[in-house]
Amino acid sequence: xxxxxxxxxxxxxxxxxxxxxxxxxxxxxxxxxxxxxxxxxxxxxxxxxxxxxxxxxxxxxxxxxxxxxxxxxxxxxxxxxxxxxxxxxxxxxxxxxxxxxxxxxxxxxxxxxxxx
Amino acid sequence: xxxxxxxxxxxxxxxxxxxxxxxxxxxxxxxxxxxxxxxxxxxxxxxxxxxxxxxxxxxxxxxxxxxxxxxxxxxxxxxxxxxxxxxxxxxxxxxxxxxxxxxxxxxxxxx
Numbered sequence: 001x002x003x004x005x006x007x008x009x010x011x012x013x014x015x016x017x018x019x020x021x022x023x024x025x026x027x028x029x030x031x032x033x034x035x036x037x038x039x040x041x042x043x044x045x046x047x048x049x050x051x052x053x054x055x056x057x058x059x060x061x062x063x064x065x066x067x068x069x070x071x072x073x074x075x076x077x078x079x080x081x082x083x084x085x086x087x088x089x090x091x092x093x094x095x096x097x098x099x100x101x102x103x104x105x106x107x108x109x110x111x112x113x114x115x116x
Numbered sequence: 117x118x119x120x121x122x123x124x125x126x127x128x129x130x131x132x133x134x135x136x137x138x139x140x141x142x143x144x145x146x147x148x149x150x151x152x153x154x155x156x157x158x159x160x161x162x163x164x165x166x167x168x169x170x171x172x173x174x175x176x177x178x179x180x181x182x183x184x185x186x187x188x189x190x191x192x193x194x195x196x197x198x199x200x201x202x203x204x205x206x207x208x209x210x211x212x213x214x215x216x217x218x219x220x221x222x223x224x225x226x227x
Contacts, residue, residue, distance in 0.1 A: 032213050043205060043217045044160070060117075093159060097213025103148040103167075105213050107159040 002028045004096045006108025013084055013115055021079045021111045023094035029074035030096035034105070035067075038091040050077045084115040118143045120208050122218025130226050135196050137221045139206035140188040146208040149182060149189045150215070153202045160205060164191070196225045 003026040013019050023033055032051055036044040048069050049057045056069035066088075068080040077096075081088055093110040097103070119142040129135050141149075147168035152160035166173045166180045166189065173180050177196075182189040193200055203222050207215040 034214055043220050044215075046214065046216065049214055091157070095213065095215070103209055103211045103213065104150070104162065104165070105209075105215055110157070110159050112157065 002026075002096070002098070002106045004030075004094065004106045004108045006094055006111055008111060009109055010112045011114070013113070015085055015115055016083055018080055018082045019084055019113060021081075021092055021094075021113075023077045023079070023096065023108050025075045025096045025098070025106070028096075028098050030077075031074065031098050032096070033071060033077040034095045034097075035069060035077075035079050036093045036095070038093060038110075040091075044093065047079075081113065084113070086115045089113055089115045118146075118208070118216045120206060120216050120218040122206050122221060124221060125219060126222045126224070128224045128226065129196050131196060131198060133196055135191075135193045135200070135223055135225075137191045137204055137206065137223075138188060139190070139208075139218045140186075141208040141216075142187070143208065143210070143216075144187065145210050146216075148209040148211055149180070150207050150209070151178075151180060151191050152205045152207065154205060154220075155202050163204075193223075196223075198225050198227050201225045 005024045007022050035047045038044045047062045050069050050071040052071045071077040094108045095105040121140045150165035153163050154160045177194045179192040206218040
């Protein structure tokens with residue numbers, strides 16, 4: 001299957017700072033990338049859909065100004081958590097899909113964010 | 117909106133027994149139904165998937181059934197082994213790559 005790489009895998013930051021998470025498709029061009037958030041012992045909740053060269057589409061209840069998504073190329077999408085607070089601590093995971101791979105989604109390794 | 121309900125939330129079976137997890141989806145336009153196994157702190161791992169033009173699919177000890185009319189699909193694991201212990205998620209999609217996940221099932225297989 002296709003490979004998606006997400007970095008960093010773990011990050012600890014102070015309250016009020018911003019954190020950027022990168023999601024890269026290594027061996028295919030991802031027309032669309034998705035960002036999910038997962039709290040401990042909970043399911044993956046879709047945050048936003050990221051399309052290359054256009055604005056992200058956010059799910060209801062997700063703050064656009066807090067979770068900035070940029071999809072500058074067909075292989076890279078970034079999620080920036082701005083002015084992070086302890087309640088933003090979570091597992092963030094991206095997935096990518098492409099027309100060439102049909103409907104299957106390919107997941108990054110995930111990022112464990114801890115805000116102290 | 118789109119919703120996927122998954123049951124049970126926890127499931128404990130004896131090694132060698134079968135395990136069944138059920139999901140129901142709300143959006144009749146959904147046409148792709150993957151199942152994922154997730155270990156703690158790791159990415160979801162696709163274990164099997166089914167598309168809406170198929171009623172059943174099997175891969176060794178794992179099988180998935182789909183009932184489009186009732187809008188539900190199920191995961192069946194036979195001859196369970198301790199290494200099958202994990203959290204399992206169902207999901208539904210409309211062929212866009214966007215997945216709506218069920219709540220998850222923690223499966224424990226006792227030796």
